[in-house]
Amino acid sequence: MSYVSIAAQLVTILQGISDLTVVYNHEPKELKDYPCATVTAASHKDAFSDTAANRRVYIFTIRLYFRTD
Numbered sequence: 001m002s003y004v005s006i007a008a009q010l011v012t013i014l015q016g017i018s019d020l021t022v023v024y025n026h027e028p029k030e031l032k033d034y035p036c037a038t039v040t041a042a043s044h045k046d047a048f049s050d051t052a053a054n055r056r057v058y059i060f061t062i063r064l065y066f067r068t069d
Helices: 003-015
Strands: 022-024 036-047 055-065
Touching: 003 022, 003 036, 022 055
Parallel strands: 022 036
Antiparallel strands: 036 055
16 A cells, blocks of 8 residues: 555545545645645654565544634
């Protein structure tokens, strides 16, 4: 799996939440509709042992935005 495919799955899951009006796969400069969510790749960690035991952990940030007024 890659960042792109995991991010797409996260966006699809968040789009299933009926209370969210928009789900972005990036951090937009200006948010237009509320409540909304953003999904961004934060980093990854690699642990290489051997061909059968390599491990990669992808870290994503999911932010939820809503109006408070």
